[in-house]
Structure formats: structure tokens, C-alpha cells
Amino acid sequence: MMDLQAILDGIHAELLPRLGEGKVADYIPELAKVDPRQFGLAIATVDGQVHRVGDAEAPFSIQSISKVFMLTLALGKVGEQLWTRVGREPSGSAFNSIVQLEHESGIPRNPFINAGAIAISDVVLSGHAPREAIGELLRFVRYLADDDAVTIDEKVARSETQTGFRNFALANFMRSYGNLDHPVEHVLGVYFHQCALSMNCIQLAKAGLYLAARGSNPATGHSVVSPKRARRINALMLTCGHYDGSGDFAYHVGLPGKSGVGGGIMAVAPGIASIAAWSPGLNKVGNSQLGAVALEMLAARTGWSVFGD
Structure with a gap:
């Protein structure tokens, strides 16, 4: 052993x-x-x-690791049709690249780059207010970790909201291609809070x-x-x-x-x-x-x- x-x-x-x-x-x-x-x-x-x-x-800010849990929730909601909105290929570009998104008509290369994760947040948001979607993620992660002490660091979420200009650009860009269903500020509210999960x-x-x-x-x-x-x-x-x-x-x-x-x-x-x-x-x-x-x-x-x- x-x-x-x-x-x-x-x-x-x-x-x-x-x-x-x-x-x-x-x-x-x-x-x-x-x-x-x-x-x-x-x-x-x-x-x-x-x-x-x-x-x-x-505890630390898990940031993009949250994308795995959000992807799991989104697949639970819409199943394989998720892949009409997000690709499954490595990007080879920076995680916040906008060039590739334009080249590929607003369909992000995969669910783990920022643009892809923002599209995933949009899927999880459907039928919910932003606060409910964030609550759903928090409950899910607490259940998985078997620990109710998992929280969202509001300071980090605020910090991201105040400096996330590139993410606003990515989200608006996808919205212009019809690949976001909800208002950009709602989707990004969910996205910034999921990234601020503290574990x-x-x-x-x-x-x-x-x-x-x-x-x-x-x-x-x-x-x-x-x-x-x-x-x-x-x-x-x-x-x-x-x-x-x-x-x-x-x-x-x-x-x-x-x-x-x-x-x-x-x-x-x-x-x-x-x-x-x-x-x-x-x-x-x-x-x-x-x-x-x-x-x-x-x-x-x-x-x-x-x-x-």
C-alpha cells in the first residue's frame, strides 16, 4: 500500500x-x-x-476551476445540445483572447477559456435570476465538498466586476452574434461570482x-x-x-x-x-x-x- x-x-x-x-x-x-x-x-x-x-x-479564490462545476450544471440542464454554443477544442490562445472569437463567429473554442465559460454561465442562468444561479452553484459545490463552509468572496467578485473590461468585451461580442440569451451584466454577474468561490x-x-x-x-x-x-x-x-x-x-x-x-x-x-x-x-x-x-x-x-x- x-x-x-x-x-x-x-x-x-x-x-x-x-x-x-x-x-x-x-x-x-x-x-x-x-x-x-x-x-x-x-x-x-x-x-x-x-x-x-x-x-x-x-481558503483561496478558485477562479477558473469553478468552470468545471458550471460545465457540469450546464450539461445537466441542456445535455449535448450545449455543444452548439461552445466548442471542445484546445484554443492555443490566451484565456481571454478576442481574436479567435471573432474568427469563429462568436462560438468560443472550449468551455474553459473565458468566453466559453461566459456562454456556460448564460446557460445556467436560463430560468433564474442571477442570484438564484449563483445560489445553485454554491449549493452544488457545498454538496460535492460535503462542506457548507464553502463561500463566495464578495471582495474578489467586486474586484473582478470593477476590472473585468475584457470579459465585458467578450460577452458583448458573443451577444452580438446571438450566442448570449441574457443581458451581459446579468451573465457577467454570475460569472464573476462563480470565479470568486473561496475554497x-x-x-x-x-x-x-x-x-x-x-x-x-x-x-x-x-x-x-x-x-x-x-x-x-x-x-x-x-x-x-x-x-x-x-x-x-x-x-x-x-x-x-x-x-x-x-x-x-x-x-x-x-x-x-x-x-x-x-x-x-x-x-x-x-x-x-x-x-x-x-x-x-x-x-x-x-x-x-x-x-x-
Whole structure:
């Protein structure tokens, strides 16, 4: 039996001298204030164990990792017809690129770049007031994490609303092509609040377990999504989950994952575990520098990879 705690402790010890590497996301003023010398790592296994190390209980803004949970909700609402509005291909462009969106007539390349996630928020918003759609997401994530302490950081949401000019441009652009049904400020209200979800590594690792356990919540046995849908969400995370660093992450780590500019990464070892890493310093493509290194070390030491040992 593998000693996961010893593996986590070893990774933590090796990375201690490197704390503070990378650059925090300073274009969102609230995120610019975060101490970059923090690092947390947690593993939740499908058989109910939780292992943690470092700052695994410190809450952080999960940012784009929320896109995985919103995608799950949107697929639950409209099923496969979702893909008439959002593509499933890696973008190869920056996460907030507008050039590609124009070239492709307002259909975002995938659900994990900003434009795609804004279209997903529009789907989840249908039939709801913005506050209800945000409430639906919060309830869903609390259920997945089995923790009512998950909250939305209003300061971060406000900070994003005040500085999200590029996202307003993307949303207006899609609206002009008929790919948004609701008023732009309503859709972005949902989008900025979903990105401001505040979670720690333990909560995030537990929330991702349904993707490791063939679509069911292993703690309760309840089905969250079908096995086929869980597999497809994992496929999208593997190919598109890290902006234009997705290929590099697949090459080095070999697990489906989703990063956020708050410095978090959620990764999935199908059939085995869900993992959350957090370190606020980002690399040049906007992914957690030490988080990605930690996950590469973890994959190497456990042999977890979707591509075999």
C-alpha cells in the first residue's frame, strides 16, 4: 500500500525552498494582495481517505476551476445540445483572447477559456435570476465538498466586476452574434461570482471526487453525472484545462486538471483520487508554478497517469 502522506510530506519538504516562485495575478486587485509564499496540497481518495500538507486549509479564490462545476450544471440542464454554443477544442490562445472569437463567429473554442465559460454561465442562468444561479452553484459545490463552509468572496467578485473590461468585451461580442440569451451584466454577474468561490485544498479535492469515481459521489454513492459524462468532462480538462499550457501539463503530469489564476489546480486520477494543489505564484501562461511542479512530482511518485505507468 502506497504511503500517500509520506509522498505529500516529501513533496512539501522539497518545495519549501522554492515558495514564492511565480507571479500573483495582479490584474485582479484582490488577488494581488495574496501572500505568494503559500503552498497547499490535498488528496481525497475514492475510498474516503484525505491526506494534506502545507496550507491545505487556507481558503483561496478558485477562479477558473469553478468552470468545471458550471460545465457540469450546464450539461445537466441542456445535455449535448450545449455543444452548439461552445466548442471542445484546445484554443492555443490566451484565456481571454478576442481574436479567435471573432474568427469563429462568436462560438468560443472550449468551455474553459473565458468566453466559453461566459456562454456556460448564460446557460445556467436560463430560468433564474442571477442570484438564484449563483445560489445553485454554491449549493452544488457545498454538496460535492460535503462542506457548507464553502463561500463566495464578495471582495474578489467586486474586484473582478470593477476590472473585468475584457470579459465585458467578450460577452458583448458573443451577444452580438446571438450566442448570449441574457443581458451581459446579468451573465457577467454570475460569472464573476462563480470565479470568486473561496475554497481550500481539502474542500476542492473532495469536490472533484465525482470525476474520479465514474460520476458518483463516493461518500454517499449518489450519482452526480453519468460515467460517460464524467469521462467526457475529464477529457476536456486534459485537453483544455490549462489555457495554452494544457499540452505541457498533459505531457508532464498526465492527469486531467483545471487551473485557476488564484493559484489553484484541481486534478483527477480516474478511479483513484482527486487532488488539489495551491500556490498563488503563476507561470507565464497563468497556471500555478509550484502547483504544477507538485502535481508532476506526485504523478511521478504514485505512478498515477491516464497514459499508464
